[in-house]
Amino acid sequence: MDLTLLTRLNQLRSNRQAAILVTNMSDGSQRLVEKVTDLIGDPLKEDLEKRFLSGKSGHVETQAGSFFLTVSVPSPRLVLIGAVHITQALVPMAQIAGFDVTVIDPRTAFATEDRFPGTLLKAEWPQEVLEETPLDAYTALAAVTHDPKIDDYPLQQALREGCFYVGALGSRKTHGKRRDRFLEAGFSDEEFRRIDAPIGLDIGASSPAEIAVAVLGSVIQALRKPEAR
Amino acid sequence: MTETTPLSPQDVLHTAESWAQAGRAVAVATVIETWGSAPRPVGSHLVIDSEGNFEGSVSGGCVEGAVVAEAVDVIETGRPTTLEFGVADETAWQVGLSCGGRIRVYVEPVTIAPQS
Numbered sequence: 001m002d003l004t005l006l007t008r009l010n011q012l013r014s015n016r017q018a019a020i021l022v023t024n025m026s027d028g029s030q031r032l033v034e035k036v037t038d039l040i041g042d043p044l045k046e047d048l049e050k051r052f053l054s055g056k057s058g059h060v061e062t063q064a065g066s067f068f069l070t071v072s073v074p075s076p077r078l079v080l081i082g083a084v085h086i087t088q089a090l091v092p093m094a095q096i097a098g099f100d101v102t103v104i105d106p107r108t109a110f111a112t113e114d115r116f117p118g119t120l121l122k123a124e125w126p127q128e129v130l131e132e133t134p135l136d137a138y139t140a141l142a143a144v145t146h147d148p149k150i151d152d153y154p155l156q157q158a159l160r161e162g163c164f165y166v167g168a169l170g171s172r173k174t175h176g177k178r179r180d181r182f183l184e185a186g187f188s189d190e191e192f193r194r195i196d197a198p199i200g201l202d203i204g205a206s207s208p209a210e211i212a213v214a215v216l217g218s219v220i221q222a223l224r225k226p227e228a229r
Numbered sequence: 230m231t232e233t234t235p236l237s238p239q240d241v242l243h244t245a246e247s248w249a250q251a252g253r254a255v256a257v258a259t260v261i262e263t264w265g266s267a268p269r270p271v272g273s274h275l276v277i278d279s280e281g282n283f284e285g286s287v288s289g290g291c292v293e294g295a296v297v298a299e300a301v302d303v304i305e306t307g308r309p310t311t312l313e314f315g316v317a318d319e320t321a322w323q324v325g326l327s328c329g330g331r332i333r334v335y336v337e338p339v340t341i342a343p344q345s
Contacts (some may be wrong), residue, residue, distance in 0.1 A: 001257055003249050003341045010246050014236050028309045028337060039287060057272025068261045070272055095237050183295060 013072055017102065018052055021070040025059075028211050036159050044069075076138050076164070076223055077098055081126055081154045082145035083110040086169070090142075090212035091119050097216060099140075104129050106150060126154040140165035142199065146174070154183060165222035167196035167215060196222075196229070205220045241285035245276040245339055252277040253344070255298040255339040260287045260332055267330035279304045287334050288314070300336050309337035 005021070009032060012019045017036035022044065039045045043064045051058070054072040059066070072102040078094050080087050083105035094101050099205060104122045105111040111123035122129045130153075135141060144149035146169060156176075158166040168178065173195045182192045199220070201213025221228050236243040242257075249255045258275040260267070266270040268289035275299035282317060286297055292314045299312055315331030 001245075001337055001339050003246070003339055006242065006246050006249070006257075006339060010240075010242055013242070016328075023258070023335070023337075025311075025335075055261075057270075058254070059271075070259060082310075096239060109246060 001030060005030060006176075008032060008051070013074075016074040018071075018073045019070070020048055020051055022048075023068045023070070025066040025068055030048070057108050058153050072228075074138065076103065077153070078219060079104065079135065079139055079141045079158075081105070081141065081143040081151055082169075083107070083116060083121065084144055085111075085208040086144050086215070088093065088115060089209040090215060091116060093212055097220065099219075102133075102155070105145065106209065126150065126157075130154060130157055132169040135161040135163050137164055138164045139163050140167075140222065142167040142215055142219070145213075146170060146201070148178065148181065152178070155195065156182065156185060156187070159187060159194060165196065165219045166194055167199040167218060169199045169211075170197060172198065239284075241274040241276050244284045245274075248276065248278055248340070249339045251252045254304045256336055258287055258296050258300055258334050261335045262333040264315070264332075265329060265330035267332050269332075275300075277304075277336045282312060288332060293334070294338065296334055302338045304338055307338050307340070309315075309335065311335050314320070 005048055009019055009021060012034060015167055020033045021030060022033060023030050033048055039048055042048060043062065044060065044067065047060045051069050051071045055070060057071045059068055075098050076129060078099040078101045080101065080103045081088065082105050087103055091101050091103065094107055102120045102122065103111065103116055106123065106124050108123045111121050123149045141154060141163045143155050145151050149169060155168055196218050200211060201217040203214050205211045205214040233264060245255055245257050256277045258277065260269055260273045262273050263271055269287055273287055275283055275287045275296055277283045277297050281297050283293065283297050286293060296312060299310065302308055312334045316332060
């Protein structure tokens with residue numbers, strides 16, 4: 001693998017852009033196909049298109065020869081509403097597990113660089129951030145502020161945009177009140193039940209770090225085994 | 230989002246790039262095919278330098294040692310190679326996948342094009 005190619009591939013990956021590294025298995029030659037590239041006339045056009053969708057690397061045999069396609073699609077994103085103690089533990093865990101993490105909290109006392117070094121941190125209202133950078137199906141959202149003024153909008157937005165995971169911190173009582181508000185806002189009971197609450201896998205988590213493990217477990221389950229919920 | 234999110238320090242291809250930039254001779258191993266219960270999916274990477282340091286995985290730790298040894302050769306010769314591991318190859322490779330699966334691993338050097 002040529003270092004220039006590797007550097008470009010990593011650049012695309014950190015920009016959340018899809019790319020496929022094509023290796024000719026007979027001579028080891030390689031080229032990089034970027035998602036934005038026009039595929040017309042490419043001998044592997046169909047395979048490349050299919051792989052961009054599935055995100056899966058693999059072998060292809062064509063008349064042109066035998067190729068291995070290393071497929072790189074954006075990693076799943078985790079948006080955390082609330083720069084609280086749980087979030088401080090959850091951010092590094094989720095990053096190690098391969099998620100692109102964004103933390104949103106309008107309370108500037110919470111959302112500080114000191115508390116979240118090296119994290120994509122937005123000390124703004126979720127309304128503003130999500131308008132700029134909308135949620136999507138490759139995104140998980142967990143709201144952990146306990147404050148409906150901050151949590152409700154992004155949770156509703158996550159349900160609308162079909163985030164693969166939507167979780168909300170809060171007791172059963174808090175969640176009951178949340179249900180009233182969401183039904184009032186026009187969500188069906190079925191839609192509301194997509195929210196993971198009480199948040200996280202039921203492992204008896206007690207400390208903020210343990211709750212972070214439970215939440216991350218739930219997010220991974222939603223990603224890898226969606227039928228489990 | 231359009232922001233650049235830095236790749237995690239644990240990211241294998243990021244490690245490969247930074248090792249190569251630092252002047253270390255590097256090879257990348259990639260799982261290119263699996264049969265049966267293979268521990269790591271197709272596309273998984275392991276990066277190796279000429280000293281035998283490595284990062285990442287192509288199995289659950291079962292065959293990494295053999296891949297690292299082969300990779301050191303690949304770095305020396307500059308020629309990519311394909312390795313196969315599995316129960317059937319246990320005698321040939323002296324290592325195998327105890328889970329019963331089989332995997333093929335492509336090992337290639339990271340090359341630096343001469344400055345023009």
